[in-house]
Amino acid sequence: MAIKRPLAASAVLLAAVSLTLAACGQGKGGAAGGMGAGGPTPVGVVVVKTEPVTLTSELQGRTSAYLVSEVRPQVGGIVKARLFQEGSYVRAGQPLYQIEPATFQAAVNSAQAGLAQAQATYTAAKLKADRYKELVAVNAVSKQDNDDAQAAAQQAQANVAAQKAAVETARINLGWTRVVAPISGRIGKSSVTPGALVTATQTTALATIQNLDKIYVDLTQSSAELLQLQRDLAGGQLGRSGSAQVSLKLEDGSTYPTQGRLEFADVTVDQTTGSFGLRATFDNPNGTLLPGMYVRATLGKGVASNGVLIPQAGVSRDPKGNATVTVVGAKDMAEIRPITVGQTVGDKWLVTSGLKVGDKVIVEGLQKVRPGAPVKAAVITAQR
Structure with a gap:
C-alpha cells in the first residue's frame, strides 16, 4: 500500500498538466482563428x-540610305587613276576615276576637222547659191541650175550641223573618261584598281555612294491591323492623332534621340506575308544610323477619347x-x-x-x- 499511493498521485498530476496544456492550446487557436476570419x-x-x-503601334523594320548611287563607267577604256580614298566623304561632281583619254581626244580632233571641212563646203555652196539666185532673175542661168545650187547649199548647211553634233558627242565621251561623283555622300570600296579594263555595259559598279544625312526606315504592318484601325476610326472608337511623328529604338535597346516623320504607306499588300510597307525618314547628322540596321519604330495610330x-x-x-x-x-x-x-x-x-x-x-x-x-x-x- 505504501508503494501504490505515490503512483496514483503521479497519475493524477500528469492528467492535470495535460488538461491544462490542451486548454491553453485551444484558447490560442480559437483566438487566432477568430482574428483571421473576423476582419476584412x-x-x-x-x-x-x-x-x-494615344494609341501606338510598334513595328519592325530596316534602315536604308536616303540616296544611293552606283558609280558606273559611261565609256570603255583602261583605268588610269583612282582619285578618291575609300570610305571617305565625296561631293557631287568630285572626280573619282580617270580613264585613259587619248583615243577620245583623238575622236574630238577628228570631229573638229570634219566640222571645219563641212563649214568650208557650206561657204562655197552658199556663195554659189547666192550668185545663181541673182542670175536666174535675168535668165542668165536656168531655173534647174539655180534649184540645184540652192539644194547643195542647204545640204552643206545640214552637214555642218551634223558635224557640230559629232564634235559635241566626241567631247561628251572625252568628258566621261573622268568619272565624277553623281551625288554627295560616303563612298564605299572600289571594285577596280588602276590598270583595269572597264566597259560602258559592265554590270559591276566601280563604287557605291550613299548619302546618310537622312535615313529611310522601311517598316511593315499587317493588313489586318490596318483594317481594324480603319473600322475603329469609322466607328468613332478612335480619333485621328493628327501626328505623323515616329520614334525609334535601336538594336541595343536605346532610343534614337531624334524623331522621324512618316512619309507614305504602300498601296499594295504583299501576297506572301499579308503586310504592306511604311516608310519614315530620320535626320542622321552624326551618322548613327547605318543602312541595313534592324530597328523598332513606334508610331501613333489614333486617340481613344x-x-x-x-x-x-x-x-x-x-x-x-x-x-x-x-x-x-x-x-x-x-x-x-x-x-x-x-x-x-x-x-x-x-x-x-x-x-x-x-x-x-x-x-x-x-x-x-x-x-x-x-x-x-x-x-x-x-x-x-
Missing part, C-alpha cells in the same frame, strides 16, 4: 476613370486565358469580373469593355483576397 482584408484599389489615350487604363498588376488570366480583374463589389465584397483588354500603354492595360467609371479595381493585396470575402479598400493615387 486590406487592399489597394484604383478607381476607374476615362481619359484620352474615353480610354480606360488599368495597371497590369491588377489584371489576371483565367484558365482559358481570358483577362479578369477583382473589383470591390456590393457590401465591400471581392468580386471577379471578366474584361476585354486591347494593348499595353506603358505599364498599364487599355480596357475596352467590362469596366465602368467609378469601379474599384484591386491592384495591391490581390493574392490575399478570395471571391466573396470582405475587403477594406484604400485608394492608390499613384501606382508604385
Whole structure:
C-alpha cells in the first residue's frame, strides 16, 4: 500500500498538466482563428476613370540610305587613276576615276576637222547659191541650175550641223573618261584598281555612294491591323492623332534621340506575308544610323477619347486565358469580373469593355483576397 499511493498521485498530476496544456492550446487557436476570419482584408484599389489615350503601334523594320548611287563607267577604256580614298566623304561632281583619254581626244580632233571641212563646203555652196539666185532673175542661168545650187547649199548647211553634233558627242565621251561623283555622300570600296579594263555595259559598279544625312526606315504592318484601325476610326472608337511623328529604338535597346516623320504607306499588300510597307525618314547628322540596321519604330495610330487604363498588376488570366480583374463589389465584397483588354500603354492595360467609371479595381493585396470575402479598400493615387 505504501508503494501504490505515490503512483496514483503521479497519475493524477500528469492528467492535470495535460488538461491544462490542451486548454491553453485551444484558447490560442480559437483566438487566432477568430482574428483571421473576423476582419476584412486590406487592399489597394484604383478607381476607374476615362481619359484620352494615344494609341501606338510598334513595328519592325530596316534602315536604308536616303540616296544611293552606283558609280558606273559611261565609256570603255583602261583605268588610269583612282582619285578618291575609300570610305571617305565625296561631293557631287568630285572626280573619282580617270580613264585613259587619248583615243577620245583623238575622236574630238577628228570631229573638229570634219566640222571645219563641212563649214568650208557650206561657204562655197552658199556663195554659189547666192550668185545663181541673182542670175536666174535675168535668165542668165536656168531655173534647174539655180534649184540645184540652192539644194547643195542647204545640204552643206545640214552637214555642218551634223558635224557640230559629232564634235559635241566626241567631247561628251572625252568628258566621261573622268568619272565624277553623281551625288554627295560616303563612298564605299572600289571594285577596280588602276590598270583595269572597264566597259560602258559592265554590270559591276566601280563604287557605291550613299548619302546618310537622312535615313529611310522601311517598316511593315499587317493588313489586318490596318483594317481594324480603319473600322475603329469609322466607328468613332478612335480619333485621328493628327501626328505623323515616329520614334525609334535601336538594336541595343536605346532610343534614337531624334524623331522621324512618316512619309507614305504602300498601296499594295504583299501576297506572301499579308503586310504592306511604311516608310519614315530620320535626320542622321552624326551618322548613327547605318543602312541595313534592324530597328523598332513606334508610331501613333489614333486617340481613344474615353480610354480606360488599368495597371497590369491588377489584371489576371483565367484558365482559358481570358483577362479578369477583382473589383470591390456590393457590401465591400471581392468580386471577379471578366474584361476585354486591347494593348499595353506603358505599364498599364487599355480596357475596352467590362469596366465602368467609378469601379474599384484591386491592384495591391490581390493574392490575399478570395471571391466573396470582405475587403477594406484604400485608394492608390499613384501606382508604385
